[in-house]
Structures are given as C-alpha cells and as structure tokens.
Amino acid sequence: MSGTFDFQLSPYVYPFVKNNNVLLLNTKDMNAMIFNEEEHVATFMRELLKPSSFGVVRLDTTTEQYKNCKTFIDKVCEMGNGSFQKVRQRSKISPVLNPYLLKIRTPAPGAERGENITLVLNHDCPHNCSQCDEYARQFTSCSKRNSNAVMDPDFVKSLFRNLSNPESCTLDVCGGDLSLHPHLDRMIELFSSFSGLCRYHIHCRQYRSSASKLPENAGKVIIVDFPVMDTLCFEHPEKYTYNFVISQKEDLTLCRDYVESYNIPNFYISIMDASRSNGFMKKSIFLLQDELECSLGTFPFKDKVRIINSHYFYKTFILPNGDVYESSVGGPIANLYEETPSNVMDFVRSLHIQSWEKARNANENFNVCTDCLFYDMCPGLW
Ligand code: SF4
Structure with missing residues (x-):
C-alpha cells in the first residue's frame, strides 16, 4: 500500500x-x-x-x-x-466535525469554569438575519427585538455589587447592535473594570459599525454564518475569536476555507439546528446520537444542541429592562428592578444547581452518569 x-x-x-x-x-x-x-x-x-x-x-x-x-x-x-x-x-x-472544533472542547481563551451571565445591552439592530431569534436560543449571540429598551450603566454597577464571586464569573455582552447603545463608552468603562472575564459578541454584519468601538484588549467574538455577507470581519483575524455557525455539511467546508485563507488562529464552531435534516449533525457528533446510553440520551435534540454549544448549564440572561432568565428558552423568572438583586442571583443559582443535578444525577441515571467516562467533559460548563 x-x-x-x-x-x-x-x-x-x-x-x-x-x-x-x-x-x-x-x-x-x-x-x-x-x-x-x-x-x-x-x-x-x-x-x-x-x-x-x-x-x-x-x-x-x-x-x-x-x-x-x-x-x-x-x-x-x-x-x-x-x-x-x-x-x-x-x-x-x-x-470532518469533531468535538475539538466545538466550544465544549475549545472554550474562549482565558475562560474559567463558573457562573456565566449574558448581558443584553440593547435590542435595536438594522440587520435582518433570517435566523436571528434562533441564534440567541442556541448559542451566545446578538438578538434583535422590537423594543427601544437599553441597559442603564447604574443597573450594571448595582449588578456587579451583588455578584458573590465576580472573579470566577464570565460576562458575555451582546446587543442588538452594540454601536447603537447611547452610553456604550460608559458601559465599556464598567466592563473594563470588571474582575472576571468579559467578552463582547457581535455578528459579522455588525463588524463595520461596532468593532472599532470595542476596547482593543477585550475578548471579542465575531459570529459568522453562511453565506458570509461581509468578509471585512477577517481583516485582523488575530484580534478576534470567530464563532462559525454550521447548520449543514457545506458550511463546514466553507468554514475550513475561511480559516485557511485568512489564517484564523482562534475559532470555534456552534452547531445550529435549522430544522433541516439533522442527519449530518447526528452522524458527526456522537453526543447527538439517538441511542446514547447516558442521561444525555433522554434530552430533546434541541437541548442537546444547546449543551454542545455550551449554552445550557449555568447560564443567566439579563435583558435591558431587568428581566432575568435562567435559560435561553422560556420566560423571565425575576426582574432586577422589582426584586432585591442578591435574592434574585441566589434564586437563579439554586435553579442552575437543580437543573445540573437533575440532568446528571437523576435517580434512574445515577450509576450511568457517575461511571461515565465523559463525566468531566459532558455537558459543557464553559
Ligand atoms: S446582526 Fe444579530 S441582532 Fe442583528 S439581525 Fe443579525 S443576528 Fe439579529
């Protein structure tokens, strides 16, 4: 041979x-x-x-x-x-799609395991991505809503004061289009003084309006979906981490071509359940197998997708009007303007622990999960 x-x-x-x-x-x-x-x-x-x-x-x-x-x-x-x-x-x-291309195995540089809060600063965005709603449900992304609400800098200050352990906390900052936030400079000042990890997420369509307004040294993630509408976002690849959104086999080939042609050093892939045939994903990612013999096998496909995208466990989402969500799907569980922030954060933490334990250590799965070799990598906590 x-x-x-x-x-x-x-x-x-x-x-x-x-x-x-x-x-x-x-x-x-x-x-x-x-x-x-x-x-x-x-x-x-x-x-x-x-x-x-x-x-x-x-x-x-x-x-x-x-x-x-x-x-x-x-x-x-x-x-x-x-x-x-x-x-x-x-x-x-x-x-070929393998776990080392996914965020579950390639957390953003500097990321620590711990609490993760997504702050949505505003909802306004001039673009019209067809999957906008789904993106924010399935991975960390900007999302557009029909609302003029913007997050207030004093609200962020009060939130920071009520975090019990900010050093081990990761903040993901998203819009709308961040460049349309009326106090973006003030917000950036606050985030720059935050003792945990802070990273900004913008869509490649927002690159021209937003990238230059974000601090040089901060973590910045650019969401790239296919077909790529504007390749200017690849002009300084060393400054960013790219989050490529893959929903079909052809997207993976395009992603590889961009990584090669622009020498992109830092990237990860988010898989996207676009309700097409899921055959490619199930075939490529073992955690999506129907017959998986651990508690993950009992999860609905959409939840497995969020787990693989590290968008499921220990995630808190806060909107500009103060609404708090303990998941990227479902309704708000509290409002930070109406309730004491420390009580709200304690409540969210207790919900996270319950869902974590329910998923991994439910009675009928107890032995399967504790003996499972994937215990430390599945599901992702990043
Ligand atoms: S750029 Fe982001 S917020 Fe704007 S429409 Fe696209 S996904 Fe939605």
Whole structure:
C-alpha cells in the first residue's frame, strides 16, 4: 500500500490524549483502545485534534510519520474506529466535525469554569438575519427585538455589587447592535473594570459599525454564518475569536476555507439546528446520537444542541429592562428592578444547581452518569 491517504476517526469515537498516552473510546459499544507511552502516536493525534486540522490528517506512506504510526492506524481501522483512505495528492481535504472544533472542547481563551451571565445591552439592530431569534436560543449571540429598551450603566454597577464571586464569573455582552447603545463608552468603562472575564459578541454584519468601538484588549467574538455577507470581519483575524455557525455539511467546508485563507488562529464552531435534516449533525457528533446510553440520551435534540454549544448549564440572561432568565428558552423568572438583586442571583443559582443535578444525577441515571467516562467533559460548563 503506497501513496497519499487521509486519516480520520469515526464520528462515534471520542479521543483523549494525555502526555504520551492515547485513549479512543467507541461510544457505540463503549470499547476503548488504549495506547500507552507511544510518543509518535500522541503527536499524531494532537495534530488530528488541532481545530485547524478539521478532523483529518493527510499522510504520505513514504514519510517517517506514517512509518511511526502505521501500527496505530491499522489497528484503529481494523476496529472500525477510523478510516485511512487513498486520495489524489493535491485534492482538497474534506473536513470532518469533531468535538475539538466545538466550544465544549475549545472554550474562549482565558475562560474559567463558573457562573456565566449574558448581558443584553440593547435590542435595536438594522440587520435582518433570517435566523436571528434562533441564534440567541442556541448559542451566545446578538438578538434583535422590537423594543427601544437599553441597559442603564447604574443597573450594571448595582449588578456587579451583588455578584458573590465576580472573579470566577464570565460576562458575555451582546446587543442588538452594540454601536447603537447611547452610553456604550460608559458601559465599556464598567466592563473594563470588571474582575472576571468579559467578552463582547457581535455578528459579522455588525463588524463595520461596532468593532472599532470595542476596547482593543477585550475578548471579542465575531459570529459568522453562511453565506458570509461581509468578509471585512477577517481583516485582523488575530484580534478576534470567530464563532462559525454550521447548520449543514457545506458550511463546514466553507468554514475550513475561511480559516485557511485568512489564517484564523482562534475559532470555534456552534452547531445550529435549522430544522433541516439533522442527519449530518447526528452522524458527526456522537453526543447527538439517538441511542446514547447516558442521561444525555433522554434530552430533546434541541437541548442537546444547546449543551454542545455550551449554552445550557449555568447560564443567566439579563435583558435591558431587568428581566432575568435562567435559560435561553422560556420566560423571565425575576426582574432586577422589582426584586432585591442578591435574592434574585441566589434564586437563579439554586435553579442552575437543580437543573445540573437533575440532568446528571437523576435517580434512574445515577450509576450511568457517575461511571461515565465523559463525566468531566459532558455537558459543557464553559
Ligand atoms: S446582526 Fe444579530 S441582532 Fe442583528 S439581525 Fe443579525 S443576528 Fe439579529
């Protein structure tokens, strides 16, 4: 066997690499392949799991890398855990969606596990993205509403005073279009003095109006959906983290092409349930498998999507009128103008703990969850 080949793991295989050890867990039959103290294999797997590899490593059989990893590759293919397919030397690699492309495995730089609050500063936006409502439900995103309400700087000050542990808190700041907020400079001053992590999320259509108004050193996430309406957002890729929204296989190929052509160093993918056929996603992401034998298997598809997008657990959403939500779906549970902020935040925290425990440690799932190898990575807390 000689020539050029593409190696990839099967979508139901979950890979872990630690030091020089590799574990491949087949989530269909729960069989594991373990490779201990195999430096070349660990290096090869690290290359495969780099987000910029998009789940595929191309190998020439004459290379040292292939010779060093041949036994590993043969065993993986023999067990049905991956494929090694002959390709034309200069053909384009077909990207594969793997967990290391998703936020669940690639949290924003500097992110700490802990409380996460999304502050919506305003609702006004001149654009008309067709999936606007769905975006904010499925991942952290701007969202447009028919309301002139804007968040007041004094309201934010009071909220900060009532956070019990701001250092371990992450703030996600969203609009509407942030550039239309009448006191944006004042708001930015407040967020810049916040002791936890703060990052701004803008859509690529808002790049021209908003990007230059946001602080140079702050974390900034640009949401990019397909087709890309304005590529100016890629002019300084080193300054941003890109959140590519994928709802079909073709989007993944386009995403890979943008990452390659613009040398985008930091990005993650949000999957989007656009109510088309979900076959591509179910086939690509093992956590979406229908027959998953852990408590996650009992969740509705839409909730699994939010879990994979790290948009489910420990999330609090606060709107400009003070309404507080403990989830991106459903109605408000309190209003910060009408109730004592510390009581509201305690109440939200207790709801989060209940939903976390319900999901993971429900009586009938107790043994499954505590024994599950995914316990520390599923669902995402970022
Ligand atoms: S740019 Fe954001 S807020 Fe505006 S319409 Fe699009 S998704 Fe909605």
